[in-house]
Amino acid sequence: MSKIDDILSHYREGSHDSLIPILQDIQEAEGYLSENAIVRIGGFLHMSTTKIFGLATFYDRFRFFPCGKVHLRICNGTTCFINGSTSVVAAVREALGIEAGQTTRDGRFSYELTSCMGGCNEGPVVATGETYFTHVRVEDIPEMISKLKALADLK
Ligand code: FES
Numbered sequence: 001m002s003k004i005d006d007i008l009s010h011y012r013e014g015s016h017d018s019l020i021p022i023l024q025d026i027q028e029a030e031g032y033l034s035e036n037a038i039v040r041i042g043g044f045l046h047m048s049t050t051k052i053f054g055l056a057t058f059y060d061r062f063r064f065f066p067c068g069k070v071h072l073r074i075c076n077g078t079t080c081f082i083n084g085s086t087s088v089v090a091a092v093r094e095a096l097g098i099e100a101g102q103t104t105r106d107g108r109f110s111y112e113l114t115s116c117m118g119g120c121n122e123g124p125v126v127a128t129g130e131t132y133f134t135h136v137r138v139e140d141i142p143e144m145i146s147k148l149k150a151l152a153d154l155k
Contacts, residue, residue, distance in 0.1 A: 008041070010025075014046050019045060033062055072110070083124050096109050
């Protein structure tokens with residue numbers, strides 16, 4: 001049984017109310033929502049894939065691409081914004097050559113913008129997994145990316 005089939009087996013077929021929990025479970029298990037997953041969910045819930053995709057894109061927590069080996073979350077909450085997160089995002093974009101929501105060609109990096117991560121007094125905040133970088137400045141980005149490249153190469 002595939003991971004997706006296993007997840008679907010915990011829900012009632014045709015129950016549209018289960019859509020968001022199913023999307024969450026599959027993203028947690030697979031890291032993102034693939035086209036195949038959306039098609040399987042559509043068949044299970046008797047919903048069109050267009051409708052599922054439309055609903056899923058309404059929530060910024062869902063991803064439709066496989067993350068890089070290192071996936072950065074850059075806080076875009078109000079306090080981090082006031083403290084310069086926009087410049088940090090621009091520096092990350094320039095260093096990696098990708099936009100938020102994309103993955104580098106070598107598969108090492110991806111990043112997303114998030115809402116408040118709860119460290120407002122220490123913003124701007126950037127995180128990957130359980131590692132948090134606080135008071136991040138634009139000039140910190142090249143060294144941060146360089147260190148994280150080494151981490152990505154170990155994965
Ligand atoms: S606004 Fe960034 S941690 Fe709260």
